[in-house]
Amino acid sequence: MTEQNSIWVFIEQTDGKIADVSLELTGKARELADQLGYEVVGLVMGRDVGPLAQQVIERGADRVLLADDPELADYRTLPYARVAIAEARARKPEIFLIGGTPNGRDLAPRVASALRCGLTADCTDLQIGEYTIRKENKTYPNLLYQIRPAFGGNLIATIVNPKTRPQMATVREGVMRLPAARPDRKGTIEKIVPAFEPGDFALEVLSRQVRHSTVQLKEAPVVVSGGAGVGSAEDFALLRDLANLLGGEVGASRAAVDAGMIGREHQVGQTGTTVRPRLYIAAGISGAIQHRAGMDESSKIIAINTDPNAPMFQIAHYKIVGDVAEVLPLIIKTLRERSMDQREQE
Numbered sequence: 154m155t156e157q158n159s160i161w162v163f164i165e166q167t168d169g170k171i172a173d174v175s176l177e178l179t180g181k182a183r184e185l186a187d188q189l190g191y192e193v194v195g196l197v198m199g200r201d202v203g204p205l206a207q208q209v210i211e212r213g214a215d216r217v218l219l220a221d222d223p224e225l226a227d228y229r230t231l232p233y234a235r236v237a238i239a240e241a242r243a244r245k246p247e248i249f250l251i252g253g254t255p256n257g258r259d260l261a262p263r264v265a266s267a268l269r270c271g272l273t274a275d276c277t278d279l280q281i282g283e284y285t286i287r288k289e290n291k292t293y294p295n296l297l298y299q300i301r302p303a304f305g306g307n308l309i310a311t312i313v314n315p316k317t318r319p320q321m322a323t324v325r326e327g328v329m330r331l332p333a334a335r336p337d338r339k340g341t342i343e344k345i346v347p348a349f350e351p352g353d354f355a356l357e358v359l360s361r362q363v364r365h366s367t368v369q370l371k372e373a374p375v376v377v378s379g380g381a382g383v384g385s386a387e388d389f390a391l392l393r394d395l396a397n398l399l400g401g402e403v404g405a406s407r408a409a410v411d412a413g414m415i416g417r418e419h420q421v422g423q424t425g426t427t428v429r430p431r432l433y434i435a436a437g438i439s440g441a442i443q444h445r446a447g448m449d450e451s452s453k454i455i456a457i458n459t460d461p462n463a464p465m466f467q468i469a470h471y472k473i474v475g476d477v478a479e480v481l482p483l484i485i486k487t488l489r490e491r492s493m494d495q496r497e498q499e
């Protein structure tokens with residue numbers, strides 16, 4: 154197998170913990186590579202990151218390129234880009250995938266512009282297919298279909314890059330499934346020695362402050378989300394009560410966030426968090442495509458809306474046409490009564 158026939162994934166890590174999105178992409182890369190007969194290569198960069206290589210192999214990589222260097226301890230654009238560009242130039246991957254995290258969004262365009270290959274940001278799906286350029290009367294097979302919402306979410310666009318390599322895309326966290334670890338998987342680990350240049354260290358990290366969000370939307374088994382129809386910040390208290398009763402988190406639409414009803418860390422959707430809970434309750438949310446992109450894979454969806462034609466009802470499993478201010482207190486009351494009954498029986 155030649156170097157060209159590979160799908161690369163940038164393995165982002167912080168303090169020795171791999172970002173979920175990198176493992177999700179490794180799983181997706183495995184799926185695509187199996188279709189094409191390519192190999193999956195994980196590009197790991199950092200300091201003391203050797204132990205991460207096996208984790209990447211367990212999620213689907215055949216090979217890991219390992220750049221372990223003190224200068225890569227903290228993410229910095231120039232040293233990281235130096236390694237990624239040099240390796241990609243030398244080894245010529247067909248496809249290069251990067252997580253759509255703040256660091257990934259910083260690294261990907263720099264690499265793409267250096268390699269002059271184009272980049273599709275924030276893909277929601279990746280597939281393999283062909284494309285015919287009619288003017289040339291030529292069909293290009295085995296292309297990466299880079300699929301993402303476009304024109305404000307009114308269209309789902311499939312973008313292809315027939316001529317330049319690698320085909321580069323970023324994908325948001327939580328969009329692809331996290332593959333299960335397979336400890337029996339074997340792969341090769343190749344150490345690479347970065348050839349930095351003095352200008353790469355123009356930026357020095359003086360200190361780091363880690364802010365831990367208390368909002369755990371991605372992991373929550375139940376998400377109770379409110380939209381503009383909830384009415385006000387005070388009215389969100391109802392959603393908090395219900396989320397607490399169900400052991401879940403409070404989510405929100407962008408309209409609710411923009412109106413200052415709740416913090417941005419609660420936003421679900423294309424520009425917020427992607428969730429896949431067992432139960433998603435959409436209260437007073439119309440169901441715009443940008444919101445649905447972040448929750449339509451929930452196992453069960455309950456929609457509450459005064460408008461019987463709200464688009465959210467198209468994907469809801471249970472539909473309640475009514476005012477959130479009336480429906481939510483009823484659900485909360487019923488749940489509280491039930492839990493009291495249960496306690497009395499015990």
Ligand SMILES: Cc1cc2nc3c(=O)[nH]c(=O)nc-3n(C[C@H](O)[C@H](O)[C@H](O)COP(=O)(O)OP(=O)(O)OC[C@H]3O[C@@H](n4cnc5c(N)ncnc54)[C@H](O)[C@@H]3O)c2cc1C
Binds near residue numbers: 409440442463
């Ligand atoms: C590039 C881009 C990215 C975007 N990213 C996101 C994103 O990540 N997440 C996101 O959510 N949006 C996103 N949006 C915005 C999105 O297009 C919608 O504008 C937004 O989702 C609408 O929020 P909403 O449904 O709460 O508000 P509205 O569209 O105003 O809908 C409110 C709904 O509440 C119902 N309602 C009103 N009163 C009540 C009541 N008392 N009881 C019950 N129902 C009631 C109404 O019938 C209506 O259906 C994005 C837009 C763009 C262009």
